[in-house]
Amino acid sequence: MxxxxxxxxxxxxxxxxxxxxxxxxxxxxxxxxxxTEIIRLSESTAWSGAPTDGDVSPTALRELPAIRRLLxxxxxxxxxxxxxxxxxxxxxxxxxxxxxxxxxxDFAEHAAGDYRRSLDLDTGLATIKIGHFxxxxxxxxxxxxxxxxxxxxxxxxxxxxxxxxxxxxPGATTTTEDGLAFSxxxxxxxxxxxxxxxxxxxxxxxxxxxxxxxxxxxxxxxTGADAVVVLIAVGTDWAGSAQPVFPVAGYDVLRSAHIxxxxxxxxxxxxxxxxPVALPTDVRRNRLAxxxxxxxxxxxxxxxxxxxxxxxxxxxxxxxxxxxxxxxxGFASSMGWSNDFHxxxxxxxxxxxxxxxxxxxxxxxxxxxxxxLASAGRRTAREMxxxxxxxxxxxxxxxGYTAPGSGIGWGMNVxxxxxxxxxxxxxxxxxPDEDYLxxxxxxxxxxxxxxxxxxxxxxxxxxxxxxxxxxSPENWYLAPDGTPCSVAMGATSDRVLTEAILRIxxxxxxxxxxxxxxxxxxxxxxxxxxxxxxxxxxxxQEWLDDFDEADPAHxxxxxxxxxxxERQISPRRTPELARAAAVTLERRQQAPGWEQTExxxxxxxxxxxxxxxxxxxxxxxxxxxxxxxxxxxxxxxxGGIAGAPQNIYSFDGNAxxxxxxxxxxxxxxxxxxxxxxxLPSMWLSGAVxxxxxxxxFTVDLSWQDGELSAARIRSGTATTTRIRYRDTTTELTCxxxxxxxxxxxxxx
Numbered sequence: 060m061x062x063x064x065x066x067x068x069x070x071x072x073x074x075x076x077x078x079x080x081x082x083x084x085x086x087x088x089x090x091x092x093x094x095t096e097i098i099r100l101s102e103s104t105a106w107s108g109a110p111t112d113g114d115v116s117p118t119a120l121r122e123l124p125a126i127r128r129l130l131x132x133x134x135x136x137x138x139x140x141x142x143x144x145x146x147x148x149x150x151x152x153x154x155x156x157x158x159x160x161x162x163x164x165d166f167a168e169h170a171a172g173d174y175r176r177s178l179d180l181d182t183g184l185a186t187i188k189i190g191h192f193x194x195x196x197x198x199x200x201x202x203x204x205x206x207x208x209x210x211x212x213x214x215x216x217x218x219x220x221x222x223x224x225x226x227x228x229p230g231a232t233t234t235t236e237d238g239l240a241f242s243x244x245x246x247x248x249x250x251x252x253x254x255x256x257x258x259x260x261x262x263x264x265x266x267x268x269x270x271x272x273x274x275x276x277x278x279x280x281x282t283g284a285d286a287v288v289v290l291i292a293v294g295t296d297w298a299g300s301a302q303p304v305f306p307v308a309g310y311d312v313l314r315s316a317h318i319x320x321x322x323x324x325x326x327x328x329x330x331x332x333x334x335p336v337a338l339p340t341d342v343r344r345n346r347l348a349x350x351x352x353x354x355x356x357x358x359x360x361x362x363x364x365x366x367x368x369x370x371x372x373x374x375x376x377x378x379x380x381x382x383x384x385x386x387x388x389g390f391a392s393s394m395g396w397s398n399d400f401h402x403x404x405x406x407x408x409x410x411x412x413x414x415x416x417x418x419x420x421x422x423x424x425x426x427x428x429x430x431x432l433a434s435a436g437r438r439t440a441r442e443m444x445x446x447x448x449x450x451x452x453x454x455x456x457x458x459g460y461t462a463p464g465s466g467i468g469w470g471m472n473v474x475x476x477x478x479x480x481x482x483x484x485x486x487x488x489x490x491p492d493e494d495y496l497x498x499x500x501x502x503x504x505x506x507x508x509x510x511x512x513x514x515x516x517x518x519x520x521x522x523x524x525x526x527x528x529x530x531s532p533e534n535w536y537l538a539p540d541g542t543p544c545s546v547a548m549g550a551t552s553d554r555v556l557t558e559a560i561l562r563i564x565x566x567x568x569x570x571x572x573x574x575x576x577x578x579x580x581x582x583x584x585x586x587x588x589x590x591x592x593x594x595x596x597x598x599x600q601e602w603l604d605d606f607d608e609a610d611p612a613h614x615x616x617x618x619x620x621x622x623x624x625e626r627q628i629s630p631r632r633t634p635e636l637a638r639a640a641a642v643t644l645e646r647r648q649q650a651p652g653w654e655q656t657e658x659x660x661x662x663x664x665x666x667x668x669x670x671x672x673x674x675x676x677x678x679x680x681x682x683x684x685x686x687x688x689x690x691x692x693x694x695x696x697x698g699g700i701a702g703a704p705q706n707i708y709s710f711d712g713n714a715x716x717x718x719x720x721x722x723x724x725x726x727x728x729x730x731x732x733x734x735x736x737x738l739p740s741m742w743l744s745g746a747v748x749x750x751x752x753x754x755x756f757t758v759d760l761s762w763q764d765g766e767l768s769a770a771r772i773r774s775g776t777a778t779t780t781r782i783r784y785r786d787t788t789t790e791l792t793c794x795x796x797x798x799x800x801x802x803x804x805x806x807x
Contacts, residue, residue: 083373108154364717411718448510661715
């Protein structure tokens with residue numbers, strides 16, 4: 060039985076030791092102190108800024124032809140200078156998600172005795188036990204609140220003072236008849252104008268079993284209670300009233316409804332990679348970093364990514380997972396990054412675990428978000444490119460920003476919208492539904508294709524269609540004269556994403572029986588796209604020309620999107636290109652100062668899984684946990700990289716790591732399901748159940764001595780698929796009422 064609990068034998072002293080809870084909108088970080096309990100609050104719609112017009116540079120459209128001409132003529136430095144002057148966006152009120160006040164409880168009696176702090180991934184309950192005191196805390200999705208119950212085995216033992224404090228928001232905390240209230244606004248002046256932002260209302264209600272409650276200024280005091288239930292509700296006016304709403308149900312009803320709702324999703328997948336280690340989680344992580352093997356910790360990390368996805372993104376969540384999910388450490392929002400939505404891998408990576416690990420409902424807020432982004436991006440496509448369809452670039456916000464980022468070198472990721480739109484197709488692939496395809500996905504994909512058809516231009520030397528000017532996120536190349544440049548024509552990542560959107564648009568139109576003329580246009584354009592190229596180092600070229608990187612150790616390898624999540628390069632179909640992709644990975648890691656950070660480790664694990672190298676994938680999963688995740692197993696972007704002054708929490712490593720592990724155990728492309736494609740040699744025996752495969756399949760797997768034991772496959776519809784294990788395939792016809800079992804001998 061694999062571990063499903065994170066536990067610790069001491070309180071959290073900092074954010075990266077606290078335990079995360081969330082209900083898809085409201086997040087809390089539980090510290091579990093002995094004399095003081097702290098729950099740091101955040102909420103997904105607590106955004107500064109406002110919707111804006113005029114973010115596109117007014118001279119961009121005029122200068123685009125000149126920039127293209129300079130690039131085609133090999134005048135890269137001149138093109139770079141012109142692009143720097145005219146292409147970046149001009150956000151005036153972009154904003155950021157901001158952290159909220161914390162709930163602080165100071166206890167009158169200093170608890171003593173055995174200490175245990177835990178987070179049960181199966182129930183979604185955080186529990187602190189100190190001697191005869193118990194605190195139980197969870198974030199309820201059904202009832203929309205954070206709930207905490209404080210109890211003791213001794214009567215009248217619960218006494219504490221409480222307040223809402225330590226906030227960066229302008230506002231005030233007051234007391235009410237039964238608790239605390241905070242009223243403020245999410246405003247700040249680093250990413251917005253310091254005036255605009257949503258209204259924020261927080262209420263904390265205290266329900267006593269015995270004892271008394273008194274009020275004094277911004278503090279309430281509870282004295283001599285047998286038990287206390289605390290409910291925390293948060294509201295903003297991002298999409299309506301900011302008034303928090305409390306449920307009328309009692310604690311036991313809230314608890315039961317929360318567990319049932321959480322387990323409905325969490326229990327769909329189980330994984331067993333080895334025996335649990337009976338040590339606190341932080342000790343286990345440290346031992347892994349020291350070279351000790353702990354396969355069960357990897358299984359725990361896999362399930363933790365699923366837990367965090369459930370806690371951060373539910374079917375009715377108003378916004379998708381931001382850079383920090385629904386938790387906010389206050390660092391990303393107070394530096395140049397902004398705690399927003401990065402479209403050059405991070406937001407995509409936030410959702411890598413949804414479909415493959417059986418959490419399709421958790422994809423819903425991202426799908427709605429991309430639909431809104433597509434609507435907003437039509438104006439940017441017309442104003443900046445005089446193009447049809449829609450476009451979004453490197454970053455976006457709660458208000459639908461679609462212009463380029465404010466800086467050259469990172470802001471001109473013209474296919475950021477196309478990349479995030481692929482998530483809508485992935486959702487369809489895993490559960491084919493023509494109504495969803497027709498009504499929700501296809502309009503977005505069609506208009507993304509229309510933009511790209513308008514944006515492509517012929518390369519004079521060969522007549523191939525190439526996108527540009529744009530940047531390969533977030534990398535720079537050395538022009539022939541040695542000048543570092545970022546803007547180029549025909550960057551490989553743009554070529555990959557263009558091919559993906561055009562192919563998918565045509566495929567979807569064929570399924571729906573619509574837009575025959577568009578299908579013809581798409582087919583003609585795909586035939587003229589530039590080809591992949593292998594450079595002089597044996598690497599997959601990142602640019603149309605065989606440039607060297609200005610920074611060989613750079614964290615981004617955007618051109619390898621051809622390997623994952625796309626399959627335009629694979630070991631079986633394109634072995635030479637797959638070897639070139641592997642060379643790219645090797646060169647990046649071998650370069651002095653390689654920028655090892657959380658999302659990169661998850662990304663490299665996924666790349667190696669697709670390249671069928673399970674041992675290398677495991678190396679990166681292990682590094683993700685040991686080197687770029689903290690004591691509470693939350694992943695972080697390392698200080699000193701991308702301008703970060705310190706380690707900053709980023710959700711992407713957790714979700715990306717879970718998605719990569721799933722990819723090691725099961726892969727599918729809509730035509731074939733591959734069993735244990737990248738099983739590490741160290742994982743001799745194990746099992747996983749409930750993984751999803753494209754086409755609507757659910758798969759359970761077990762293996763022994765490094766060999767497949769059995770796979771159990773279920774489908775929601777009558778269908779036929781091909782099953783692969785290593786170099787052998789077999790055809791299966793599935794019936795919805797039947798579970799099919801294939802064993803090792805079926806592949807001889």
